[in-house]
Amino acid sequence: MSFPMVLITGCSSGIGLRMAVMLAKDEQKRYHVIATMRDLKRKDKLVEAAGDTYGKTLSLAVLDVCNDESVKQCIDGIKDRHVDVLINNAGIGLVGPVESIPIEEMKKVFETNFFGVIRMIKEVMPDMKKRRGGHIIVVSSVMGLQGVVFNDVYAASKFAIEGFCECLAVQLLKFNVTLSLIEPGPVHTEFEVKMIEEVKKRECPGADPDTVHYFKDVYLPSSLDIFEALGQTPDDIAKCTKKVIEASSPRFRNLTNPLYSPIVAMKYADETGSLSIHAFYHMLFNMGSLMHNTLHRMLVYS
Numbered sequence: 570m571s572f573p574m575v576l577i578t579g580c581s582s583g584i585g586l587r588m589a590v591m592l593a594k595d596e597q598k599r600y601h602v603i604a605t606m607r608d609l610k611r612k613d614k615l616v617e618a619a620g621d622t623y624g625k626t627l628s629l630a631v632l633d634v635c636n637d638e639s640v641k642q643c644i645d646g647i648k649d650r651h652v653d654v655l656i657n658n659a660g661i662g663l664v665g666p667v668e669s670i671p672i673e674e675m676k677k678v679f680e681t682n683f684f685g686v687i688r689m690i691k692e693v694m695p696d697m698k699k700r701r702g703g704h705i706i707v708v709s710s711v712m713g714l715q716g717v718v719f720n721d722v723y724a725a726s727k728f729a730i731e732g733f734c735e736c737l738a739v740q741l742l743k744f745n746v747t748l749s750l751i752e753p754g755p756v757h758t759e760f761e762v763k764m765i766e767e768v769k770k771r772e773c774p775g776a777d778p779d780t781v782h783y784f785k786d787v788y789l790p791s792s793l794d795i796f797e798a799l800g801q802t803p804d805d806i807a808k809c810t811k812k813v814i815e816a817s818s819p820r821f822r823n824l825t826n827p828l829y830s831p832i833v834a835m836k837y838a839d840e841t842g843s844l845s846i847h848a849f850y851h852m853l854f855n856m857g858s859l860m861h862n863t864l865h866r867m868l869v870y871s
């Protein structure tokens with residue numbers, strides 16, 4: 570009997586690592602996972618977490634989503650190039666005032682979060698279409714649906730991939746290929762650590778002192794509060810993704826954190842967009858300390 574072949578990008582840490590381990594450790598051993606990462610020197614955490622599934626239901630491969638040759642070589646290395654489930658997880662964040670970020674850094678975000686996903690899909694999708702079967706999963710974000718201040722370019726990259734997937738999902742339905750988006754809110758991974766480091770390091774050249782103050786002294790503390798109060802674990806996201814893979818008719822959009830549903834609902838409740846923009850403004854600039862106290866009380870009593 571052959572098992573569904575699952576390929577996951579960005580498995581050296583965080584969500585990708587936990588997805589790979591959870592699927593490889595499936596009690597009924599239903600999956601064979603190809604856990605990929607761009608630098609195999611970073612494999613130790615994954616190998617340790619995989620335990621005795623390593624070499625059995627989990628194997629490792631090199632794959633850099635920003636490199637055509639690397640993507641092709643990885644897929645060519647799989648027997649019959651057969652991938653049943655492609656999980657596009659690799660991604661990078663970027664925060665800060667737009668005027669202080671070099672265009673090259675912004676392009677890297679799009680190259681990874683947008684073109685990286687498309688590069689993978691272009692390599693794997695034609696065979697899925699021929700076989701009339703397969704499941705493509707894209708780890709997007711709540712920021713693919715609702716922008717968050719000072720995350721302008723990151724949110725744009727996730728909006729872009731959401732738009733791309735909305736178009737493609739319709740065509741793929743004709744070929745019996747499923748496309749699903751996973752939309753997490755804040756998750757405690759290296760993503761969060763890198764964000765905090767980046768804010769500390771960023772001197773924000775080109776941004777005026779007021780903007781730097783709003784970024785570092787208003788946005789950052791509120792953002793940390795949100796992470797502390799609403800943050801999920803990478804295992805929560807892996808669990809949700811496993812459910813999506815195993816559903817008889819998987820949903821297209823999958824918000825992993827129900828606490829974010831009101832934020833998305835607000836966007837669709839007012840088609841002019843003013844409600845969301847003013848609500849976010851109010852939450853950030855007028856309710857920062859109230860939000861801080863409320864979120865902390867929520868944590869203490871939960």
Ligand SMILES: NC(=O)C1=CN([C@@H]2O[C@H](COP(=O)(O)OP(=O)(O)OC[C@H]3O[C@@H](n4cnc5c(N)ncnc54)[C@H](OP(=O)(O)O)[C@@H]3O)[C@@H](O)[C@H]2O)C=CC1
Nearest residue numbers: 579581582583584633634659660710753755756758759760
């Ligand atoms: N954490 C969060 O709050 C949220 C995260 N997400 C999304 O979840 C996904 C996973 O992020 P998360 O686990 O949190 O963060 P991590 O930083 O822990 O993991 C990101 C992974 O992507 C890999 N990666 C980056 N660039 C490339 C590349 N060019 N080719 C292959 N792999 C690459 C990293 O590899 P390396 O070790 O080599 O850098 C790492 O394995 C991302 O798409 C992110 O946008 C969505 C919502 C919230």
Ligand SMILES: CC1=C(/C=C/C(C)=C/C=C/C(C)=C/C=O)C(C)(C)CCC1
Nearest residue numbers: 710712717754755791792795849852853
């Ligand atoms: C909700 C909210 C905020 C922050 C949200 C954050 C920080 C979300 C992070 C999401 C992530 C990390 C997604 C990754 O893809 C603010 C602006 C502090 C105040 C207003 C309400």
